[in-house]
Amino acid sequence: MTLVPIIKRDYIVNLAKQGKRIDGRKFDQYRNIEIETNIIKKAEGSARVKLGNTQVLAGIKMDVGEPYPDSPDSGVMTTAAELIPLASPDFESGPPQQDAIELARVVDRGVRESQVIELDKLCIEPGEKVWIVFIDIHILDYDGNLFDAASIATLAALSTTQVPATRFELGEDYPLPIKEPPISCTSIKIDDFVMLDPILDEEEIADARLTVATDNNGDLRAMQKGLNGSFTREEIQKVIKTSLDNGQEIRKHLYKNLGK
Amino acid sequence: MKTEDVKLIDAKGIRLDGRKIDELRPIKIESGVLHRADGSCYLEWGGNKVFAAVYGPREAIPRHTQNPLRAIVNAKYNMAAFSVEDRKRPGPDRRSREISKVISEALEKVILTEQFPRSMIDVAIEVLDAEAGTRCAGLTAAGVALADAGIPMIDIPVGCAAGKIGGKVVLDLGKEEDNFGDADVPLGISPRTGEIILLQMDGHLTFDEFNTALDYAIEGCNKVSKLQKEALLRKYDTIKEGK
Numbered sequence: 001m002t003l004v005p006i007i008k009r010d011y012i013v014n015l016a017k018q019g020k021r022i023d024g025r026k027f028d029q030y031r032n033i034e035i036e037t038n039i040i041k042k043a044e045g046s047a048r049v050k051l052g053n054t055q056v057l058a059g060i061k062m063d064v065g066e067p068y069p070d071s072p073d074s075g076v077m078t079t080a081a082e083l084i085p086l087a088s089p090d091f092e093s094g095p096p097q098q099d100a101i102e103l104a105r106v107v108d109r110g111v112r113e114s115q116v117i118e119l120d121k122l123c124i125e126p127g128e129k130v131w132i133v134f135i136d137i138h139i140l141d142y143d144g145n146l147f148d149a150a151s152i153a154t155l156a157a158l159s160t161t162q163v164p165a166t167r168f169e170l171g172e173d174y175p176l177p178i179k180e181p182p183i184s185c186t187s188i189k190i191d192d193f194v195m196l197d198p199i200l201d202e203e204e205i206a207d208a209r210l211t212v213a214t215d216n217n218g219d220l221r222a223m224q225k226g227l228n229g230s231f232t233r234e235e236i237q238k239v240i241k242t243s244l245d246n247g248q249e250i251r252k253h254l255y256k257n258l259g260k
Numbered sequence: 261m262k263t264e265d266v267k268l269i270d271a272k273g274i275r276l277d278g279r280k281i282d283e284l285r286p287i288k289i290e291s292g293v294l295h296r297a298d299g300s301c302y303l304e305w306g307g308n309k310v311f312a313a314v315y316g317p318r319e320a321i322p323r324h325t326q327n328p329l330r331a332i333v334n335a336k337y338n339m340a341a342f343s344v345e346d347r348k349r350p351g352p353d354r355r356s357r358e359i360s361k362v363i364s365e366a367l368e369k370v371i372l373t374e375q376f377p378r379s380m381i382d383v384a385i386e387v388l389d390a391e392a393g394t395r396c397a398g399l400t401a402a403g404v405a406l407a408d409a410g411i412p413m414i415d416i417p418v419g420c421a422a423g424k425i426g427g428k429v430v431l432d433l434g435k436e437e438d439n440f441g442d443a444d445v446p447l448g449i450s451p452r453t454g455e456i457i458l459l460q461m462d463g464h465l466t467f468d469e470f471n472t473a474l475d476y477a478i479e480g481c482n483k484v485s486k487l488q489k490e491a492l493l494r495k496y497d498t499i500k501e502g503k
Contacts, residue, residue: 053295
């Protein structure tokens with residue numbers, strides 16, 4: 001470990017012992033979320049999410065293509081994330097690296113496994129023609145917690161998506177059929193302190209990370225643990241509790257922004 | 261569709277989107293919009309939405325790219341997959357590599373690179389929504405981001421295009437004009453001296469038409485240059501007012 005992270009870690013841990021965080025938040029307090037939708041004219045749906053200083057843009061494009069042979073009557077979705085050099089001095093352009101792939105896969109799973117997009121309604125001709133939904137996530141400014149920012153942006157973008165049927169001469173445009181999405185909340189652990197929604201400085205020195213996705217009924221829908229540290233049973237339960245409470249708040253905020 | 265099928269400009273010289281021959285599309289510039297970058301800019305130019313971020317000067321890597329006498333400038337132009345009608349495959353392609361190169365070279369002309377030997381200055385240009393004239397928009401945004409980062413320059417570079425539609429030379433081509441027009445001349449200048457730092461052309465122009473296009477584009481650049489400076493000053497206004 002080089003010197004700067006050691007100093008930073010000392011600083012963060014000392015603050016935590018007094019019950020404080022660098023930016024003055026409580027341990028279980030989320031940053032302010034701003035959501036703007038339909039900002040990209042060329043995209044079928046789009047959303048920019050600001051989570052404190054983190055900024056993520058999700059754009060949805062749709063196309064007509066062939067279904068997979070094992071699911072001939074359902075649409076296809078793909079997710080890609082780009083950690084573009086705009087967002088951080090450490091990001092480089094080129095083919096997606098490990099981190100971008102993990103991010104895209106976690107967001108993809110959140111949408112796919114809880115069937116947020118009703119893919120079975122996106123069939124045009126069984127076995128021949130279906131709609132393909134491309135989710136592209138661009139990180140614009142990186143100050144920690146990309147998992148949550150990217151998934152909120154994706155959900156907001158999906159809920160404003162219009163299927164471009166007119167462009168493909170398949171009738172009128174209509175809203176993309178989607179179901180109520182689960183909301184994910186990420187916490188990190190430094191020494192014995194568990195903090196919700198880490199900023200970059202906290203994320204860089206974290207021992208362990210846990211993302212918990214919860215649905216409207218208060219049930220758990222997905223989890224992903226990361227980094228080489230560990231959580232105790234009690235800590236996990238506490239993280240889940242925090243994620244449930246904050247998940248509800250984020251959901252309300254999201255719906256309010258979408259005008260639902 | 262052929263050129264004749266579309267009437268890009270009417271007898272009175274009014275264009276499809278209602279603009280006059282020498283009128284720019286609406287432009288909005290903000291500086292210092294990204295937290296992580298050393299300098300940044302968000303620019304809307306007609307239907308274009310472009311971000312630029314500057315990182316550096318910092319040690320040039322890989323090492324063999326270092327120049328012992330001056331800094332190297334790496335502009336990277338990238339288009340979002342959702343920025344165009346048919347989804348673009350993510351990542352650099354031949355077109356974006358070429359644009360990155362001509363923008364890097366234009367920026368090297370204005371940056372005082374000899375002040376930072378062995379360093380690199382990275383300029384990331386991200387096109388989120390595209391509607392003709394993205395390279396000029398990118399160069400303009402890069403200029404603001406560099407100034408915002410405090411990089412020493414002889415001038416703030418600026419770009420603007422002119423072109424020819426329906427037999428007439430016009431300023432700042434829009435989407436249909438770019439697709440069905442006769443010629444396109446993207447131009448970048450250093451506005452204080454009027455030196456040309458970026459110039460490309462495609463299509464068909466007579467020598468006189470080219471000269472008119474050049475005059476229009478330089479005039480356009482000067483107008484955009486004013487907006488750039490206003491955007492940079494505005495950032496300090498809000499600081500002064502304690503917002």
